Amino acid sequence: MKTSVIGYPRIGTLRELKFAVEKYLKKELTKEELQAIASKLREENWKVQKNNGIDFITSNDFSFYDNLLDTAVLLNIVPNRYRQLKLDALDEYFAMARGYQGDKGDVKALPMKKWFNTNYHYIVPEIDDDTEVLLVGSKPFDEYVEAKNCGIETKSAIIGAFTFLKLVKFTGKRTVEDSIADIARAYSDILNKFSVLGAGWVQFDEPALCMDLSEEDIVLFSKIYERILSEKKNTKVLLQTYFGDIRDCYNKVVTMPFDGIGLDFVEGKKTLELVKSFGFSENKTLFAGVVNGKNIWRNNYSNTVNLIRELGEYCNEIVLSTSCSLIHVPYTLKNESSLFQEYKKHLAFAEEKLTELSELKKILSCSDPASTEEYVDNQKLFNLPRNCEENTAVQSAVSGLSKDDFIRYPDSGEREKIQKAVFSLPLLPTTTIGSLPQTAEVKENRSNYKKGKITFEQYVTFIKGKIAEWIALQEKIGLDVLVHGEFERNDMVEYFGENLDGFLITEKGWVQSYGTRCVKPPIIWGDISRSKPITVDYSLYAQSLTSKCVKGMLTGPVTILNWSFPREDISLKDCAFQIALAIKDEVLELEANGIKIIQIDEAALREKLPLRKSDWHSEYLDWAIPAFRLVHSGVKPETQIHTHMCYSEFADIIKDIENMDADVITFEAARSDLSIVDTLSECGFKTQVGPGVYDIHSPRIPGIQEIKKALIKMLEKIPKEKLWVNPDCGLKTRGKTETVASLENLVIAAKEIRRSLSV
Template sequence: MSKSSVIGFPRIGSLRELKHWTEDYFAGKLSLTQLHKNAAGLREQHWLWQKQKDIDFIPSNDFSFYDGVLDTACFLNLIPREYQDLGLHDTDTYFAMARGYQGEKGDVKALAMRKWFNTNYHYIVPVFDDDTEVRLNTDGPFSYYREAMKLGIKTKPVLLGPFTLLKLADYRGVKKAEDFAGPLISAYREVFSKFHSLGAEWLQMDEPILVTDLTQEEIGLFKDLYTGLLTGKEDLKVLLQTYFGDVRDVYREIMKLGFDGIGLDFLEGKKNLQLLEENGFPKNTLLFAGVVNGKNIWRNNYEKTRKMINQFTAKITEENIVINTSCSLLHVPYSLENEDNMDQKYKNHFAFAREKLQELGDLKELLDDQDEEKNEKYLQQIALRKTKEDDVNPGIQKRIKALSEKDFKRCPDFEEREKLQKAKLKLPVLPATTIGSFPQTAEVKAWRAKLKKKELAPAQYEENIKKKIAQCIAQQEEIGLDVLVHGEFERNDMVEYFGENLEGFLFTQKAWVQSYGTRCVKPPIIWTDIERKNPITLKYSTYAQSLTAKPVKGMLTGPVTILNWSFPREDISDKETAFQIALAIRDEVLDLEAHGIRVIQIDEAALKEKLPIRRADWHTEYLDWAISAFRLVHSSVRPETQIHTHMCYSEFGQMIKDIEAMDADVISFEASRSNLAIVNSLVEAGFQTEVGPGVYDIHSPRVPSKEEILKALKGMLGKIEQAKLWVNPDCGLKTRGETETIASLKNVVQAVLEIREEIKARQD
């Protein structure tokens, strides 16, 4: 009989309960005891759902209050000294590492945060210092296993594997990854022993780093780690789980190491099937076949999946095949059951996390069925895929076909535009600005909710938003910023807002997905061809500009980010969808320019998210069209119009030249949380575009001092020409409080003014 498995389940709660409980704890409204009690109830609910759907391999330790990588770091005592010295409770030390801490016990920044491979999820970067003592420090994974056992559910505990941990970490001393291999082997051996004594049958070791480009030295480290681990695993069965790509560099090595189960992604892992067919698969080893998409929400194509499984069975007996998700279901919403307002004709085509549990069951049944042509669910699913309405918009198709080379090139070249823009804008040296959004207060959110419920008239809502914009402009002028923003108070989300104002998108009520910590997003669904019918941002942008003589940025989300932060279609290429969105945003850009907006920011925060895992595929499969889509948006503006873009929380060092090829006039980056590492990359690449590396971390509630910002700016000025340097926070300010935001921005401006005085004194 066939079996099924889930790599991981969403943890935020069906209605974002975990987010609200955690934020209440931060605000002192919920006790630590109650927070943990509530979380235990959530875990119980998740396990019972999976048991009800007859999942054979149910994960535990896939839960996290903030981030699973951070959990692993704390579990293994990778807690830097500055956080230990705060003397906080273990849970508060954990949150200080994630969010920073500023209070009576000290002032420390948060650890760096980066994108989790090619997703919109962010992980906290673990740190190894030379004096780091690797040892088991918490009971988390074991306690979760015991919780499930009390419910009569024997779970498959999940751990981030040592190889991925070492590869993702930062090292602050002279020691490197290989220096910590021995201590990690000892710690993980202890984990194996403890789980064995608790009665665990399987342990899942997540090693997604195996799908990346690896050197022979790195492969050697991987082999050493698992040779050391697997020799002492006793009767515990170990599953090596990979996802997000294929294991072409290490397939043969993996097969020889003696794992009891091997998890491969057959959706994004484009070479995994070929590797299996050409090299075979070990006998008496279970293949955990990732065939149910953990990253998109369209129903599984049972016919296509059945054909793929038939190819496995040429090398593996069916009883050794486990139907698995392609990755954790963390990246999709909880359940369609919450979508009361969505027409059933749309819902029929989607599967969120709970529905994917049903798909796993259907595929198990299908695998056991000798005659799929008589399987009712199989036949219904094939019929369903033929019912989707026509997706083609002839007008958009015509515009796409009419594009030519000139539509992707802006004239004149950057150097000439830079001179014209400096003459036109007359900005001071080190112009100070923000990335875009200002705090979304409870009052603003209440207006939006009342508007949706028709409890607030559109005219009154617009008047309220304009008052808020006027306050925001006045605040920025008082603070002393040079290029202002309107605050984006009318926007629920930087992607959802644009989707709501474009043809071709569907929207959910409660389909939340975790982005990082307590931050959740509600990605729109791309259903048909995309078109802009009316201006989107023009009304509020021009109103804001009418209130000040200083330039106000027109704030737009770029086509690649809108695509990457939506659930895309599967019937056309991402390139075609990106070009459709680009044409829509291009129309908006030209409208803003025509109405006097002199600075336009087109955010591409998610540029790196669909970047292929393998560097050899970067240009052919993604960057060539992604950069072209951005250039299509702004290629027709006048030379004097200054185009900005913004990117955050990814490692951009290897693609700096590709970013410069986007041909923006100013690019702002997240920088402070990664210790300004991007600055060195810019210098090494000879970056010529004007640039604004973030001077403080907006994902932390702490207020940076003027001295801290001065230090950051002086470090930048040692490497970047002052004529090319902008000053701004890391990212938008919507998640921050008003008081801390104003205090932080005042310190930014005070630091800028002090440096300007120093520059003036040197010139005199």
């Protein structure tokens, strides 16, 4: 029996890649220095896998920004607007990912969306009508050779042709059908080149096979791979799926000439049933995804051993694998010096998952698996009760919830009339989403306090100074509804994890969200409750500095759950309701202290939406939407509740979003070409909305005319009385200079449109 890893984290154990890329973008690092750091990180990743006995180690899972963007560049899929900048290859790549504004032109970044049901964001490639799809890049081959020069044979992981075509955006008349021949030829060329290099295996990642597939989808998949595999030579092909089961195409997949098929036995509810019902090809290798690549709890070896034994009745050759890439979990527990061993022994980050695979391999190679030391130690861990910090009062509160706890009175239409009178805001009121620039000095203040270099009083004094500075700046800019800036917060979820009971916080548990953006997801260890106010003091201080409304800023229960590592011993629904009750306490205290507008962000609402539509309501929406409603159901009619969501496709759940019963909803929109505006219009959306007028994930400053153009387009579909003006998302990752300039342009544009409307 052998072991395999689908992919490995790439940012570095201490985020070395993040800092290197950011320095390069600031011209503080040369291209050669950046490449040297990248090469070192790749080598370290390969060696840690080899040292842990992994047989199928992956290359080409590295990326400076995003693997789907890497695949587009590999296949010559670069929109003309970026080619016209005449930049070198690496800078052109970053221009697509982040936008470009300089002496060579001004272009926005490509759209960005969530990678299936994860918190990772991918860049959406665009295929123009005149795009020539062909193999032009060398990255996968270079990294394969690089690993071989380190004495390590790898399988190169490449996003599969079917998934690529399902995620790419066609900008003209060209269709998917028009691209089959070209994409198949390009992937055939990839296989041929690996064959020349002597590669044993190539891994084509096809997570899109785990979604609902139509007959047309299955025909498309078949056409593509029949062409790709028809010229296959010595290199073997692994079709790797993850994030679910492939029930719609299982019979087709197992009959096609793949050498290996990777199936997910963690999230794939029907995967085992499919194998047992329809069998598995005797001449194929099953790469069994049995170690959870998304969560951080230890693997129960008894369950896994029983599963593999059962699979052994249907499969001649089985490779133990992760359920998906390990990019979704932190690097290693070795960096966690402050976590008690009582906690750590239950956890497995990426490196520890390598150990689990190695131990499972040893256990399953033994004639009596239950007699091995590794198996015995593992079962001791699972047979002991875990001290999960139970809170019977919280459990009772959740079990005692009634229908009325999820309903806010009066209805939204009546509340809108009341709030219009209370706030007397102008048409097209301007605001931001919440966070303001987390500059080096802001981060240093937080770091110095954590290291004990400054007192709590000094820490608070600095934060209040930043709040005062930015309240004054926002008033000067002319924004209508202000924010305090969130200078006390490291992250919108981690901060609440630190201040609610029931969470564990890591020191170095970084996970890549997109590009150089990393987050540190909290671990939900026990029952969740709020024992003290979290945001009230800073919100009240900010409000005391101005006569304008300052929004209270909270993160919603679904986003806190989705951006944490959840428990596996209670349901997600119960966990969400526990968090909702805790945040509800904060909402009511903000309201009681005179905060009139409260924003409860649900940026990750769609994130855990099942890949199959038939499961959307029964497994997710039927508790996720009520969890949000529970948070604000008890506030007064004149208290205005906002929420925000970003970087996902919302068209197919737009009615569910309106059912959240917020008073104002802001959406990411600018980077996705305002597509949400058409959706809102088509469904008759009644809630006040603020589609983002500019992309905050790019350093470029939007012009006044650009923002006016966006607002004019919005007003064609959204009543002027319903429209708010705001950026796409929070501004914590941006610098002060570009933030002020962008917001000044936003306010000027809104005022000019406002004047034209009044005329």
